[in-house]
Amino acid sequence: MTAVSRDIVTPYQEALSNGELLIQQCQNCKAHIMYPRHRCPVCQSADLGWVAAEGHGVLQSFTIQRVGAPTGFEQDLPYAVGVVRLDEGVQLLARLVPDADGGWDSYACDVAVRFQPAAVTAPVRGPAAWFEVDS
Amino acid sequence: MTDMATTDDATGTADEGAIIGVGELESGKFPDRPFMQALVDVSIEAIQDAQLTVSDIDTVLLIPCLHSADDQADLIFNRVTEELGLLGKAKAGAMMHSGGSTSDNVTRTAAGLIASGQAKNVLVAQSEKWGSAPVTEMVDMLSGYGIPREWERSAGITFNGIGALITQRYMADSGATAEEMASVCVALRNWARLNPRAMYRDKELTVERVLSSKMISDPVHAMECPMLADGAAAYVMTSAGAARAAGHDAWVRIAGSGGSVSHYSIAQDADLGVLGWPAAAVEAYEQAGWGPEDADLAEIYDSYAAVLTIAMEGLGLAPKGDAARNFAAGDYSPGGRLPVCTNGGLLSAGHTGVGGGTALLVEGIRQLLHRAEPQRQVENAQRAVCGGSGGTYMDSQVLLLERTTR
Numbered sequence: 001m002t003a004v005s006r007d008i009v010t011p012y013q014e015a016l017s018n019g020e021l022l023i024q025q026c027q028n029c030k031a032h033i034m035y036p037r038h039r040c041p042v043c044q045s046a047d048l049g050w051v052a053a054e055g056h057g058v059l060q061s062f063t064i065q066r067v068g069a070p071t072g073f074e075q076d077l078p079y080a081v082g083v084v085r086l087d088e089g090v091q092l093l094a095r096l097v098p099d100a101d102g103g104w105d106s107y108a109c110d111v112a113v114r115f116q117p118a119a120v121t122a123p124v125r126g127p128a129a130w131f132e133v134d135s
Numbered sequence: 136m137t138d139m140a141t142t143d144d145a146t147g148t149a150d151e152g153a154i155i156g157v158g159e160l161e162s163g164k165f166p167d168r169p170f171m172q173a174l175v176d177v178s179i180e181a182i183q184d185a186q187l188t189v190s191d192i193d194t195v196l197l198i199p200c201l202h203s204a205d206d207q208a209d210l211i212f213n214r215v216t217e218e219l220g221l222l223g224k225a226k227a228g229a230m231m232h233s234g235g236s237t238s239d240n241v242t243r244t245a246a247g248l249i250a251s252g253q254a255k256n257v258l259v260a261q262s263e264k265w266g267s268a269p270v271t272e273m274v275d276m277l278s279g280y281g282i283p284r285e286w287e288r289s290a291g292i293t294f295n296g297i298g299a300l301i302t303q304r305y306m307a308d309s310g311a312t313a314e315e316m317a318s319v320c321v322a323l324r325n326w327a328r329l330n331p332r333a334m335y336r337d338k339e340l341t342v343e344r345v346l347s348s349k350m351i352s353d354p355v356h357a358m359e360c361p362m363l364a365d366g367a368a369a370y371v372m373t374s375a376g377a378a379r380a381a382g383h384d385a386w387v388r389i390a391g392s393g394g395s396v397s398h399y400s401i402a403q404d405a406d407l408g409v410l411g412w413p414a415a416a417v418e419a420y421e422q423a424g425w426g427p428e429d430a431d432l433a434e435i436y437d438s439y440a441a442v443l444t445i446a447m448e449g450l451g452l453a454p455k456g457d458a459a460r461n462f463a464a465g466d467y468s469p470g471g472r473l474p475v476c477t478n479g480g481l482l483s484a485g486h487t488g489v490g491g492g493t494a495l496l497v498e499g500i501r502q503l504l505h506r507a508e509p510q511r512q513v514e515n516a517q518r519a520v521c522g523g524s525g526g527t528y529m530d531s532q533v534l535l536l537e538r539t540t541r
Contacts, residue, residue: 063296070275081290092286
């Protein structure tokens with residue numbers, strides 16, 4: 001077994017910073033994998049690649065954080081985060097784009113959401129995927 | 136997992152684990168109560184309650200603290216064995232850690248060591264100083280603890296935010312109202328007011344007060360968030376045969392246990408309104424040979440109201456979608472149909488970190504030993520459903536405890 005480092009973080013974060021949401025895909029069994037893993041959790045293959053997400057999904061849950069942000073996030077308050085299940089079947093934690101009035105009233109569990117590449121920011125703390133209501 | 140219940144005989148086998156004593160200090164903010172002092176005091180209290188002497192203890196299993204890496208190192212290397220005078224007597228000492236489900240995992244481990252003859256008398260002990268630690272440091276620590284750094288930290292998720300994600304999904308699934316969710320906190324407060332060790336034993340709470348408190352992370356209000364607390368709890372386990380030989384009238388056995396890991400990252404759970412409870416419940420009830428309808432009380436992890444209601448439904452203690460509604464109807468309050476979190480839970484007795492689960496377990500044991508203060512002792516308590524969950528509610532662990540008499 002060779003001990004070659006398999007960097008799964010940089011490709012994901014670099015693509016996200018450039019407005020592209022990647023999903024890892026096993027080259028052996030073709031399973032979609034999120035979050036990126038070192039070995040395929042289905043067939044244990046180390047032969048893993050990337051595909052671009054279509055960017056559509058369903059909001060599983062969300063919250064608007066108003067008080068008590070971690071250090072580095074104080075200026076963002078209030079901000080919303082949610083769990084998104086992509087149409088590809090995988091899930092991730094995302095930031096939610098506010099409505100035109102600055103709130104998040106249009107969001108609810110089970111609403112359709114879409115990836116918003118233009119909203120990806122904050123390279124200092126690492127990029128986060130942003131989603132908005134898919135109307 | 137060790138198969139601990141191979142017989143329907145309620146008195147169990149001679150080599151199975153038997154919990155014979157508990158100890159617990161008051162929860163709250165005690166900046167002048169040193170960490171190691173609390174650990175030593177609570178250990179001795181449990182050993183004395185078990186009618187043993189310190190030198191009878193041959194194995195020490197410790198439950199971690201989260202307030203300080205230095206103090207946690209003292210647990211890892213079992214400084215308490217030296218403090219207690221167990222050098223040359225203790226066979227082994229180790230710290231186990233799975234967050235809020237640690238006490239469940241430690242209990243199964245202790246029972247396995249005893250049943251296999253590897254240990255005779257196991258001390259399980261916990262001490263935490265969360266209530267006296269700097270709040271900002273703890274918020275930052277919890278925003279990265281049990282959260283994948285590479286994938287989720289950059290979204291700015293917090294400890295309260297994770298509780299809110301669970302709550303939002305539970306409310307959407309069940310149709311529970313804000314008032315019903317708040318009533319869970321009120322019921323727990325009413326239990327805490329009967330517990331002399333509870334952080335909020337002196338403060339009344341109403342649904343109106345909960346809902347008028349500041350919104351922290353929608354839909355969770357300030358008074359629906361657990362308050363970080365200092366606390367310490369301990370218990371002693373021996374074998375049923377040794378308990379009988381020593382003349383104990385009653386002890387607590389593990390009738391069944393089960394567990395399920397449903398995620399590590401909060402966003403990887405397949406169903407945030409269900410978690411691992413149904414899978415854990417099936418295994419545990421099958422082992423025990425009894426069901427949720429036979430429970431006299433339940434002591435279940437409750438760092439947020441929905442964490443508790445989801446667990447109660449998954450464990451069959453409430454019909455799907457009804458737990459919060461039943462709390463509002465008073466079913467689980469003092470005097471209600473089923474006593475739940477009789478120490479006041481993490482929400483009102485205080486969130487002592489990993490110790491929150493330990494305190495609930497110790498309360499369940501205490502109730503079954505009939506050693507709770509009279510005002511909250513569940514009359515003739517025989518069976519308790521105890522549950523814990525670690526990290527971002529990554530796992531669901533259940534212990535079905537049973538009172539056994541000679």
